[in-house]
Amino acid sequence: IHLIAANHPLSGDMDGISGADSICYKESKKFGWPNTFKAFLSSRWQDLRGLIKQGKNDYVTVLNGKNETLFDSLEDIFNGSEGKLVHKNFIYSFDGRDVLNDVVWPYKYVWHGSDKYGYQKPENETCKYWSSSDPDKYAMVGNLSRKRILSADKLSCWQRFALLCLEISQNNGVLLGKK
Incomplete structure (x- = not known):
């Protein structure tokens, strides 16, 4: 499955989780991705780790937009290592830009709203x-400069960071995400 960034940084106001999911869906379709993508965010009703059904999918390889390995398995994201990127590959946006090295993203953080195991944090x-x-509200973000997409940095909602989108379906139509 793929983990790809939206094409521009966003503040914490994404019109809720459905608005963030819509951004991922629209950008994936605009750039020709045939499968379904959802926002890689925790919310009131979902943990990050709940975006994909547990079990056999725990060991699915996670790729970037150029089909390079980011994580050997989904479990590598949620094993308590703060989603440490151990491969030398980068996270790309749907339009092919490297989030860590492109000036479009001046701050190298990704929104997530979870703890290091992918469980949701409270509303605040x-x-x-x-x-x-x-500016007085906060969210948990991952630090790309430290190569950790689930680090426990807590930053203000007015700032603009990357939104990651996770592919939740396969070409054969098998749905990986929870219904």
């Missing part, structure tokens, strides 16, 4: 469940 650590850009 998810920009009011992704519906606030209030």
Whole structure:
């Protein structure tokens, strides 16, 4: 499965989780990805690790937009290592830009709203469940400069960071995500 960034940084106000999912869906379709993508965010109703059905999918390889390995398995994201990127490959946006090295993303963070195991944090650590850009509200973000997509940095919702999108279906139509 693929983990790809939206094409521009966003504040914590993404019109909720459905708005963030819509961004991922629209950008994936615009750039010709045939499968379904959802926002790689925790919310009131979902943990990050719940985006994909547990079990046999734990060992599916996670690729970037250029089909290079980011994680040997989904479990490598949620094993408590803060989603440490151990491969030398980068996270790309749907339009092919390297998030870590492109000036479009001046701050090298990704929104997630989870702890290092992919479990949701409370409302006050998810920009009011992704519906606030209030400078006094906060969310958990991952630090790409440290190569950790689930690090426990807590930053203000008014800032603009990368939104990651996770592919949740396969070409054969098998749905990986929870219904």
